[in-house]
Amino acid sequence: MGLSTFKGGVHPYEGKELSADKPIQIMFPKGDLVYPLSQHIGAPAKPIVAKGDKVLVGQRIAEAGGFISAHVISSVSGTVKGIEPRLVANGSILQSIIVENDGEYKTVEGFGEKRDYTKLSKQEIRDIVKEAGIVGLGGAGFPTNVKLTPKDENAIDYVIVNAAECEPYLTSDYRVMMEQPEKLVGGLKVMLQLFDNAKGVIGIEENKPEAIKKLQELVKNEPRIEVCPLQTKYPQGGERFLIYAVTGGREINSTMLPADAGCVVDNVDTVVAIYNAVCESTPLIRKIITVTGDAVANPQNFEVRLGTNYKDVLEAAGGFKKEPEKMISGGPMMGQALFSLDIPVMKNSSALTCFTKDEVAANAETACIRCGRCIDVCPGHVVPQMMMAAAERHDLALFEKLNGMECCECGSCTFICPAHRPLTQAFKEMRKAVMAERRKKA
């Protein structure tokens, strides 16, 4: 196949047919809304409301706690019930603002007003993005306004929309591209206004032919934008591998930023959020969530207000048809396993995937036979088999020497391992240990 891609990668069962053809349903929250103060990389936001305060849709309730941080915006109108620790998807317990929904959805002034982005200055656009509390919605949660403010904006020659959606089972980005492609292209045009030397590229896996067709039609008369179909292969949507595929071979390592390769990369939902904020004065208060898996009664896609309880989202999809053995926030390759659904939808939530069978438990670990499949599939070109040997001895120095810190935790090695060894899991711990060690030294 002549399509662009990277070296390595795997082909897990896609499972997208469960929800790919289900249009996005708007769902309204039922109970209280929970807004954790840390929904992004960087310093937690600082609450600027107190118990008993009235809030409106679109009102800022916590402000960025530093340069790398982001505001938190209320997605409903109602009363602040308190600020208390709450469980979130990754298992940690975070300080969160609890808002009681009055069900009226009264908005702040100017909410939803149309705006002509071409009349805005670059700084104005960046400020709007910051005000809207937008962070990378693909999972990392890096504050978008920071990403849009590289050291040298003239050195950026690619603005890349990550539309690969390589994670199995997820269809939220696909639905957005099918239903609101003009918003995606609009958001990209806003971004291109910030970078005079850049061209916009929408990188999308070729397993979404209809979306590709739709977008190609839409950008026909946009000289600065092109659609770049990519091979369907996990993890094609990994930022570094997407850059490699789209730019024809630019590589960045784990210590570099996309801007070091002249790129700004944002995923579909983030670009749409930029459009909503800049052109429609709507801050980040919604997320598209795929509810899927063989345990779910009616797998489908929802537009959900941030802070909504996962239980409500599941209920909207008809609940369970079979008892699940595993529930995941996100997809099966990189998602977080859940032990409770009493958690809020956050900026980086993308899906709720529930399986009746846990493939991890069903495949017991056996001895490594040194088959080398982990090396063949590793998109980071490291040596998982040897890194695992280092991890088993907790040898941090050897782990670093083997470029263990270049692991992107995509899980390809663990997926392919015929001995079913928990490679990625060990690497995550080792990487944390190495980082803790570095902090201690610093």
Place this chain on the structure above:
Amino acid sequence: MAKLLNVSSSPHVRSKVSTKNIMYDVAIAMVPALIWGVMQFGIRSLIVVAATVASCMLSEYAFEKYMKKPITITDGSALVTGMILGLNMPPSIPVWIPCLGGVFAIIIVKQLYGGLGQNWMNPALAARCFLLISFASSMTQFTDPATDAIASATPLAVMKSGGEVAWMDLFIGKIPGTIGEVSAVALLIGAAYLLYKKVISIRIPGTYILTFAIFAFIFGRQDVNYVLAQVFGGGLIFGAFFMATDYVTSPITPKGQIVFGICLGILTGLFRIFGGSAEGVSYAIIFCNILVPLIEKVTLPTAFGKGGKKNGSK
């Protein structure tokens, strides 16, 4: 909820490939060679292979039972070792010799070093070499399938003493030799299956055979028939596709596999053309097994973003 949820770190899905089905694929791939062996040398060769397999699996079971380790005989690795060893035996060998070889392969070479994945020598080959040294005459008495009598010399020995052998006979397998090594075509069918199933890559066998062919052409005879006969004779095909590719005892890095194949080609050529014996594949592979950690050390891949040509911005 009655049932507790499973919570584990991502990824939450696994591919369908497992150690077991890899091992069974390797076993299946040896079946054409086994069938050819039985057709050529009679039912006795099937008994030899069956006895070797049984000996390997029983040794594994007994050792693990005695050491109170989990019993792993169903993973197929002892079956594969047994088949390789059995196919490396002359058809007329007294059955107790390959059985002893099986015990040696599994207990001494594999289990004493820690079991599956830990041995640094190919168990079947180590056992073959052990038997070759210990029972030299039984191990080198080959039946000529044409006459059913003991053959005077293997094709390689004929070539070594300056004689000519038609390469087509070696390719098809109408020659004296061990049960499994005689028919290149039967072995290549199995090899194609392994390549198709992506159990092995062409890196090791390809570089091995190519390097050896070049070596034989330069230092042997500048004659196509000679080179082809060398390639298809003496277990080179069997060794290249089924023994040199053994995961445990070959380099894990892609570049290392190429280096490994080249080393094998050169050593096999040296042993066959300049050495005392006409054979060389088994010793070459075992010798290169020892080099594996060293080869891996110098052939680590460059991590993504660390040294690529287009590294970073323009």
